[in-house]
Amino acid sequence: MRLPRGVLDNTLSVLREGYGWLPGLRRRHGTDMVHTRVLGQRAVGLCGPDAARFFYDEEHVRRHTALPELVRGTLFGKGAVHTLDGEAHRRRKHLFLDLVTPENVAALAKQVGEAWDHAVAGWEPGQPVVVLDEASRVITRGVCRWAGVPVDDQDVPEVARDLVAMVDGFATLGPRHWRARRARGRRERWLASLVDRVRRGEVEAPAGSALDAVARHRDADGDVTASELAPKLAAVELLNVIRPTVAVCWFVAFAAHALHRWPEHRQRLRDGDAEFTESFVHELRRFYPFAPFVGGRAVSDLTWRGDRIPRGALVLLDLYGQNHDGRLWEEPYAFRPDRFLGRKIGAFELVPQGGGDPRTGHRCPGEPFTVAVLSALVPRLAALDHEVPGQDLGISLSRVPARPASGFVLVPRRR
């Protein structure tokens, strides 16, 4: 297939326009599929549940070689599960899926909830708190305990800063990017050494913890020593549990933002209405921007709705666009948690963390953790007695990952 004339490389537009880039391109073309170029390569952008079904079929799209170094060197790590296909992917994915038991999900939410209560008990009335930063420390403390990773209380802020930096710097070429790379290097060395010590019997990993699972995981049956994850790779995958869990702090800041803008939802959250809380959490994940799109590579010459996708082209699925598509969501730019009450969510509909079946495809295995952590923290946030001082609460869609500019500052009135 020839690329339509005049399709220029869009890499700078991606970096400049962020979440608006792919939806804007599709709007200008008036279609669900657009041909473009990014990183000097042919690319197509797709959107919608049918596109998601097409994208998550391994006969169509594979991940190997699709992720730019910019992202592997910061967000995911080299050799991560995100970059694997076929049997190698499914085997590695089990490492994560096996952690997602109801007991583990509840235990993580409990640890994070307790860490939040501990932090709030230390707040001074009248002293400002930046919700995004505070939530990052709270979740770091909770998830490290849950994962069996020993961190002294005084080290929590530094670990949290590094985990946040890795997420904050994956989609920029500026100083945030170099901070992310340095943070990744530090934390990979730290966790590789921990895994090493667990294997030598110098540190005990609690049975069934993420640390224990990563240290014992084997990529393929057969020769035991040959297939153990090298310490650095084990560190990469342990970070792929801890880092995205800490990234839930972005949604905690968005929750503070939503409760400030739409305070009418507070009472039902304070009252402990579990069904409403879950709907509120889904609406947070749909409404606020996090991952703009996911990408893979066409495994052969493909056709989607009569339009050809050449073998080797990058295929980008517009997650942000789909979560704001008026054909799927009535009034997509209105924040309406009620839309999820009693709604059965299809596997390819709500896609802030990807779509399809996490057991067979690349969909995020961490959605139950994300929903549980937010369901623990959002009611606590709604119950706080606080003021919101003047600050910049703007959320720029050209910054990836987006955030309220101020991080959301609140001032506690009393405990």
Ligand code: HEM
């Ligand atoms: C802020 C919350 C989170 C967001 C927005 C998020 C988003 C995503 C997205 C968009 C993907 C890529 C899906 C794809 O490539 O098709 C992904 C994959 C992944 N996520 Fe999450 N995630 C979050 C939380 C978590 C948590 C709590 C975990 C903990 C286990 C986790 C672990 C992973 C892993 C291991 C993958 C790779 C899956 C694979 O390639 O098969 N994520 N996530």
